[in-house]
Amino acid sequence: MTTDTVAAPETHAFEADVSKLLHMMVHSVYSDRDVFLRELISNAADACEKMRYEAISSPALLGDDPQSRITLTLDKDAGTLVVEDNGIGMTAADMAETLGTIARSGTKAFMENLVAEKNGDGHQLIGQFGVGFYSAFMVARKVEVVSRRAGEPGAAIWSSDGLGTYTVAPLDAAAAPARGTRVTLHLLDDAKAYAERYTVERIVRAQSGHVPVPIVLREGASDEEPHQVADGVALWTKAKSDISDDDYADFYRSLAGQFDKPALTLHYRAEGRHEYSVLTFIPESRPFDLFDADRSGRIKLYVRRVFITDEAEILPRYLRFVRGLVDSADLPLNMSREMIQDSPVLSAIQKGVSNRILAELDKLATSEPERYAAIWENFGAVIKEGLYEDFERREALLGLARFKSTTSDGMWRSLNDYLGSLKENQTAIYYATGNDLDRIAQSPQLEGFKARGIEVLLLPDQVDSFWTTMGLDYEGKPFKSVTQGTADLSLIPLTEGSSSKEPSEEANRFIAFAREALADQVSEVRVSDRLTSSAVCIVAPENAMDLQLKKMLASAGRAPERAKPVLEVNAGHALIARLGQADGDLEARRDLAFLLLDEALIAEGEPPADPRAFAERLERLMTKALR
Structure with a gap:
């Protein structure tokens, strides 16, 4: 290789977020450095799987090297570790795009959480946020990536010390693999x-032993035959009896790029009209991209062990x-x-897969309610999206x-539990929505329900304001908002120790006056069944939008046409009766x-409704009170 055959390298700056991320990772997340090797091996395995897919339509790309492999080369004297694959490879343009950004890894979300947690237990952060290739800088002072795209004559080299810039340059093809990528880590002193060899073998066996590509290990420039560390037998093709919980956990971490354990593992083979194998995991903790706007899933599709895509919509979005x-035996490889x-x-x-996952969750909810409650705690807000979107599986x-709920003391309750506590003459499942559980529980609209011992579901997730508008029912009982329409509580007796007061003549007089005075502001002023201690509350009319949904749409700039609320008055409240006694001063009333x-x-x-008018009224009343 001479300077006449290779162009000068181009120097580029990392994106600002990537540069900060590299610095914070090196200085804040040292406790699990081993994970870098898993990430590099996962990338290499993906490249090999993509090569197998491309070779379906273009077998010539394989040349005389058809067998996928990952080779680890150790050199103690030089202080280097090399991870090489014979996968699809990259061009110089691919390197600049792929290794200069974190386009799909939620950089900003990662940064925010890393800042929030860097003083805590940081060992989960790398896996949790999938930083992949960049984790190499935790152990390397310099990283070089040499790659040659399959079928392309030229090669390129990417190099960086992780401090803010990287270079990309063409490379003589003779110095690069025939195809694939070689990542060289110049290791830090520590x-x-x-x-x-012992360290690397231990890490590979523990974290990457089940990737579907053979992994071999070579020491230095030795002519000895490389030592096989992993055989490349796909875990999902093995019998369940031959797989331990640790095997599943290791494969999950390698596949998902996370560092926790699976909360639930589902492994089975479907036979019959269609044959396919399924190996899925529900994480123990929330993935960082759980609430990404595109809501895309993370299920890989294989056909007879050939990786096809990770973008097929195998599961509905609420199971993302x-x-x-999923490995299918029936889909054509050339499609x-x-x-x-x-x-x-x-x-x-x-x-089939969607129904099976829901069936397994139902089985877990029955047999191990505490384990299921932990899953619901993490993913319930997402699963409830299905109540809005998936009519077929809504039941x-x-x-x-x-x-x-108002009676659950912070514990989770099922709808069957709710039906078991229905009161005499109760015809609906009552709920209250909001954005904070404690605040919902203190809502004045709940007072009448509490006085009658009626359980009210407390719904603090945004999606709750949508699925509850679908007119759903459970076992014949419709869902009804406590802040919408009439409460219809008069037929349900009060609990022992609770009492209600009949409206006094003075209270009825003030209600009639308020109905006239507020005619432009509210659609109605009426006596409330809901209130026992508060003087007033507002609710939505019977057929109008629920108050919380209306508020959410307004905050998103999609405010609906203004519908006047209903003002409900506690006719037994002492203040209301006192106001009904006031005569003379019409302005004060x-x-x-x-x-x-x-x-x-x-x-x-x-x-x-009018902050300025509110301040003026308050000032007038305080002035009169001080006379």
Whole structure:
């Protein structure tokens, strides 16, 4: 290789977030450095699987080297560790795009969480956020990547010390693999153990022993035959009896790029009209991309052990937290990825896998409710999206749903539990929505329900405001918001020790006055069944949008046409009766009526309808009180 045959390298700066990430990773997440090798091996395995896929339509790409492999080369004297594969490889442009950014790894979300947790137990952060290739800088002072795309004549080299810049340059093909990628880590002084055979073998066997590509290990420039560390036998093809929990956990971490354990593992082979193997995991902790806007899944699709795509929509979007793979024996290998998505075979697989996962969750909820509660705690807000989107499985999802309520003391309750506590003459499943559990529990609209011992479901997730509008019922009992329409509580007796007061003549007089004074602000002023201790509250009219949903849409800039709320008045409240005794000062009575409406709005988390008028009324009343 001479300077005449190779162009000068181009120097580039990392994206700002990547540069910060590299610095923070090296200085904050040292406790699990071993994970870097798993990440590099996973990348190499993916490259080999992509090569196998490309070779289906272009067998010539394999040349005289058809067998996929990953080779680890250790050199203690030079202080280097090399991870090499004969996969699909990269061009110089691919390197600049792939290794200069973290395009798909949620950089900003990772940064925010790393800053928040760097003083805590940081050992889970790398796996949790999938930083992949960049974890190499935890153990290397310099990283060089030499790659040659299969079928391309030229090669390129990428190099960086991880401090802010990287270079990309063409490379003489003779100095590069025939195809694939070679990653050379120039190890830090305190990371030289990663050039030791024992250390590397231990890490590979523990974390990457089940990748579907053979892994061999070579020491230095030795002419000895490379030593095989992993045989490349796909874990999902083995009998369940031959796989330990640790094997499953190791494979999950390698596949999902996470560092926790699976909370639930599902491994089976479907036979019959269609044959396919399934190995899926529900994580023990929330993946960082759980609430990504595109809500895409993370299930890999294989056909007869050939990796096809990780973008096939195997599971509905509300199960996007599930990690794993499906290996089909029926899909054609030569079908394009776009056509596979429309295949009736894939449709059958989608239905079968989705139903099986929900069935396993239901089985777990029955047999081990505490384990299931932990899964629901992490992923319930996402699973409930299915109540809005998946009509076919809505009944099953309602059975899986768990809720906290006014009577559950912070524990999770199923809808069957709720039906078991129905009161005499209760005809609906009552719920209250909001964005904070404690605040919902203190809502004045709940007072009448509590006085009658009626359980109310507390729904703090955004999706709750949507699925509850679908007109659902469970076992014939419809869902009904406590902040919408009439409460219909008069037929349900009060609990022992609770009492209600009949409206006094003075209270009825003030209600009639308020109805006239507030005619432009509310659709109705009426006596409330809901209230026992608060003076007033607002609710939505019977057929209008629920208050919380209306608030959410307004915050998103999609405010619906303004519908006047209903002001409900506690006719037995001493303040209401006292206001009904006031005579003479019409302006003061009007001010008091408006202030009660503003009080109800504030209790609901809303500002007064007219803040300036609210301040003026308050000032007038304080002035009169001081005379």
